[in-house]
Amino acid sequence: MKKFDVVVVGGGSAGVAAALGAARAGCSTLLLERASRLGGNVAQALVHSICGLFEISEGGRPRLANGGFALEFARQLVAAGGARGPLRMGRLDVLLQEPAAFARTCLQLTACEPRLTVWREARVESAFVRDGILERVTLCGSEESVEGRVFVDASGDAALARAAGAATEQVPGAQMQRPxxxxxxxxxxxxxxxxxxxxxxxxxxxxxxxxxxxxxxxxxxxxxxxxxxxxxxxxxxxxxxxxxxxxxxxxxxxxxxxxxxxxxxxxxxxxxxxxxxxxxxxxxxWPARLGIREGARLVGEYVLSAEDVLEGATFSDAVCVSAWPIEMRETATGPRLRYPERGKSVQVPLRALLSREVSNLWAAGRCLSCTHEAHAAIRVIGTALATGEAAGRAAAAMVSGPLVATGERDALAARIRAVTGAGALEEW
Ligand SMILES: Cc1cc2nc3c(=O)[nH]c(=O)nc-3n(C[C@H](O)[C@H](O)[C@H](O)COP(=O)(O)OP(=O)(O)OC[C@H]3O[C@@H](n4cnc5c(N)ncnc54)[C@H](O)[C@@H]3O)c2cc1C
The missing domain is CATH 3.30.310 (TATA-Binding Protein)
Incomplete structure (x- = not known):
């Protein structure tokens, strides 16, 4: 049986960030991706702009919502000629990017990290939990297990959480964001x-x-x-x-x-x-897959809500910020946008990344713990990069022991914030 400190499931924006976050924090880390290319919705469904990197604003120079890996990734992509911008769209700034270059950047960054092992064409099928602790996973078509001390679900659809029997949420088809x-x-x-x-x-x-x-x-x-x-x-x-x-x-x-x-x-x-x-x-x-905006999500210790997004809520255990309006796409004829009332971005608390009942299971990106409406804001790539890095760092911290007291969590969140550069507000 293979053993790793941290096992990350899903090699999209969130998973790549989580795997690098855990490996850079000193953990032996395995990243499992079911497709042949890293990059998730970008590589497989040809999503071609990066939203959520910059604060929402009425004008002026674009300011970064988070620093950390989100900024590193964006800068590397731009330097490689794989993205241009920021381009102004109303109150929002986005980078226009090329999916192939995005996938290449994921590959290059992960290949440089000696503590990180990447398995592609590796679909996680089942998970084994004992006494509320996730111990190992198996891959599609194989009896062999991969053991981990801490896990991150970055599958977009909470595939790992569902396999582990952790609580997840999924709204009925009629309400879902359209693919x-x-x-x-x-x-x-x-x-x-x-x-x-x-x-x-x-x-x-x-x-x-x-x-x-x-x-x-x-x-x-x-x-x-x-x-x-x-x-x-x-x-x-x-x-x-x-x-x-x-x-x-x-x-x-x-x-x-x-x-x-x-x-x-x-x-x-x-x-x-x-x-x-x-x-x-x-x-x-042609895309390898349909672009899936919304699937199932983890139910975590905290469920981020639309009210949180609209009020620009703050938390003592904040790990990064989510700088995008609620962008509902429940019909096939274009988005409906709702902006934070005071223009202030919501913070993402550490508790929204941690499973309610499986104590060593974290989630990031599209499947972190939030309501259907809040999801329409947090699902964008800039936020997935930031929550991914936060989940990877949190998983790494948990390798040396469980987090028990609230105070410990706040202290960990503060250390993670220092890495993700939450609310950095630096100019691009
Ligand atoms: C049509 C469309 C347009 C969009 N437009 C934009 C945009 O313009 N700007 C923007 O910022 N965002 C946009 N988004 C949102 C953004 O693409 C995603 O929400 C973002 O990709 C989230 O990243 P993620 O890593 O959480 O999930 P994903 O990118 O979905 O990555 C999840 C990864 O997990 C893998 N996986 C799933 N199950 C398993 C398993 N069992 N085992 C192993 N691997 C598994 C998948 O293959 C995938 O690679 C758009 C999304 C869609 C669908």
């Missing part, structure tokens, strides 16, 4: 993303749907620029069977994926025929 299908188009004219041309495209799309020339399922299609002038990416927000939608049902996802491929072809045909600048457009990039 999306993102694909890349090449050979487009460099000016197709100019404001006036973009508005004309939206108008033409609406008319074509009204006239019955295009599927109504394409109503939420959005075309966005990339780092390359002659390429764009298209995001198709999907209804995905309405109330039947279940992001954990692989059978349903396979059907939705198949239908989305056909919609992508239909939309590309429409652009080629009807929109100037797209005459020679070709699909050059």
């Amino acid at each position: 999306a299908f993102i694909f890349g188009l090449a050979q487009v004219a460099p000016d197709v993303m100019e404001e006036e041309r973009r508005l004309r495209l939206v108008g033409a799309l609406r008319s074509a749907i009204r006239e019955g020339a295009l599927s109504p399922a394409l109503a939420g299609a959005a075309v966005r620029p990339t780092c390359e002038g002659d390429q764009v990416r298209v995001t198709l927000d999907l209804d995905a069977r309405g109330g039947e939608y279940d992001p954990l049902n692989e059978f349903l996802l396979a059907g939705v994926h198949r239908e989305a491929c056909a919609l992508a072809e239909e939309f590309t045909g429409f652009l080629r025929r009807e929109i100037r600048g797209f005459e020679g457009a070709e699909i050059w990039e």
Whole structure:
């Protein structure tokens, strides 16, 4: 049996940050990722901007919400030519990034850390808990176990927490944030993303749907620029069977994926025929998976709420901040945004990363402990990088003994804050 101090499940933004956080704190660490590439939703579903790195503001120079690994990662990606920005979008600043470069940066950073072992194509299937302590996991298709002293669930869908029988939460399909299908188009004219041309495209799309020339399922299609002038990416927000939608049902996802491929072809045909600048457009990039915004979440010692996000709540055990509005995407026709009332970002408490009943299980990123509405704010990549680093550091601290008293947790949170640079407010 293989043994590690810390085992991290899921190699997306949160998992890479958690694994590096634990390894850099001196722990032998194993990162398990079911796909062949690290990077999670970015590498597999082609998510192409990084939100949540910067404070929400009315203007001025962008200020960092957190420092630490989130900043290190963003700087390395920009230096490698894999991202550009920050670009201003209303009260928000985002980095536009290339998924392949994002995945490469994950690989390069993890390869440099001697205490970190990465297994790809390694899907965690079961978990074994004794007396409230998670002891080991097994991988799909193997009887062999991997033992850990502390675990981090960064699977996006609380796969480890569910396997361990820890409490998790998942809202009914009709309320869920809709999934999306993102694909890349090449050979487009460099000016197709100019404001006036973009508005004309939206108008033409609406008319074509009204006239019955295009599927109504394409109503939420959005075309966005990339780092390359002659390429764009298209995001198709999907209804995905309405109330039947279940992001954990692989059978349903396979059907939705198949239908989305056909919609992508239909939309590309429409652009080629009807929109100037797209005459020679070709699909050059298909996603490996649908983009899943919301799945199941851990129920932790604290459940972060929409009220917390809107009030900009503070906590004595804060480990980082979440700087993004509540961005609800419960329909396939675009987001509904709610901003923190005083413009102040909510802090994320250590307790929202710790399982309520499995004492050595932490969670980060998309599956940390929060309500459905709060999730619509905390799920973005900048926050996943920060909560991942915090969970990895917390897991490393737990390797040398359990955390019992509240005072100990506050002291640990303060040490973690010093690493994540929470509320750093430095200029970019
Ligand atoms: C369509 C769409 C658009 C988005 N747009 C943006 C945006 O513009 N900007 C932004 O910042 N965020 C955006 N997001 C949100 C963001 O992509 C995610 O929430 C972010 O990826 C969360 O990171 P994560 O590491 O928590 O989860 P994920 O990126 O989902 O990573 C989880 C990883 O765990 C792995 N995994 C799952 N189960 C197992 C298992 N059993 N064993 C081993 N590995 C497992 C998965 O393969 C995956 O690699 C978008 C999301 C979607 C779906």
